[in-house]
Amino acid sequence: MKKIVDGYFHLLKMLIALCLAVMVVLVFGNVVLRYAFNSGIPVSEELSRWLFVWLTFLGALVGMKEHGHLGVDSLVSRLSPFGKKVCLVASQLLILGVLWFLFSGSLAQTQINLDVQAPASGLSMAWFYGIGLVFSVTAAGIVLNDLYRVLAGKLQDHELVMVTESEELAEVAHHHGQVSAPSSIASTAK
Structure with a gap:
C-alpha cells in the first residue's frame, strides 16, 4: 500500500x-x-x-x-502528549468537515459545468472545477490516515504537532532527520 x-x-x-x-x-x-x-x-x-x-x-x-504547511504551535507544543492528541484529533475532524464542504461544492460545480465550454479553448469547464474533487478526496485520505495513526497510538510525541513554525525550522528539522519537532529544534538552534 x-x-x-x-x-x-x-x-x-x-x-x-x-x-x-x-x-x-x-x-x-x-x-x-x-x-x-x-x-x-x-x-x-x-x-x-x-x-x-x-x-x-x-x-x-x-x-x-x-506536513510541510506553516502554522503556529506555540500553545499546542506546551501541552501534554494527551492534550496534543486531543487538539490533533479535533483539528483533523474539523479539516474533514471542511473537506466535505469542498467536495460537495466541487461536485455540484463540476456537474453544472460539464456542458459549459470555456471561451478560448472550448474545453469543458468541469476540468476547472474538477480539481476540487481530486483535492478533497486525496486530502481526506491523508487526514484519515493521520487520524488513524493518532487514535492507534502510532505517532511519537514529536509527531503530534503537524505544522512547521517557519521555513528555517523546517530546514533544520530536515537536516537533523526529524519529521517535525519545532519546539525541540528551536531550543537546540539557539
Missing part, C-alpha cells in the same frame, strides 16, 4: 512540474509572439490560469502529505 501511495504522490509531483513547464512555455511563447510577430496564442491565458489552479491544489496536497 505504501508503494501505491508513494507512486501516487510521485505522479502528483510530476504533474506539478508538467503544469509549471507548460505554463512557462505558453506565457513566454505568447509574450514573444506578441512583441516579435504582433500575434499570440489565443488559449494561452486561459490554459495558464487553469494550470496554475491545478498546480496550486496539487502542491497543497504534497505539502499536506509531508
Whole structure:
C-alpha cells in the first residue's frame, strides 16, 4: 500500500512540474509572439490560469502529505502528549468537515459545468472545477490516515504537532532527520 501511495504522490509531483513547464512555455511563447510577430496564442491565458489552479491544489496536497504547511504551535507544543492528541484529533475532524464542504461544492460545480465550454479553448469547464474533487478526496485520505495513526497510538510525541513554525525550522528539522519537532529544534538552534 505504501508503494501505491508513494507512486501516487510521485505522479502528483510530476504533474506539478508538467503544469509549471507548460505554463512557462505558453506565457513566454505568447509574450514573444506578441512583441516579435504582433500575434499570440489565443488559449494561452486561459490554459495558464487553469494550470496554475491545478498546480496550486496539487502542491497543497504534497505539502499536506509531508506536513510541510506553516502554522503556529506555540500553545499546542506546551501541552501534554494527551492534550496534543486531543487538539490533533479535533483539528483533523474539523479539516474533514471542511473537506466535505469542498467536495460537495466541487461536485455540484463540476456537474453544472460539464456542458459549459470555456471561451478560448472550448474545453469543458468541469476540468476547472474538477480539481476540487481530486483535492478533497486525496486530502481526506491523508487526514484519515493521520487520524488513524493518532487514535492507534502510532505517532511519537514529536509527531503530534503537524505544522512547521517557519521555513528555517523546517530546514533544520530536515537536516537533523526529524519529521517535525519545532519546539525541540528551536531550543537546540539557539
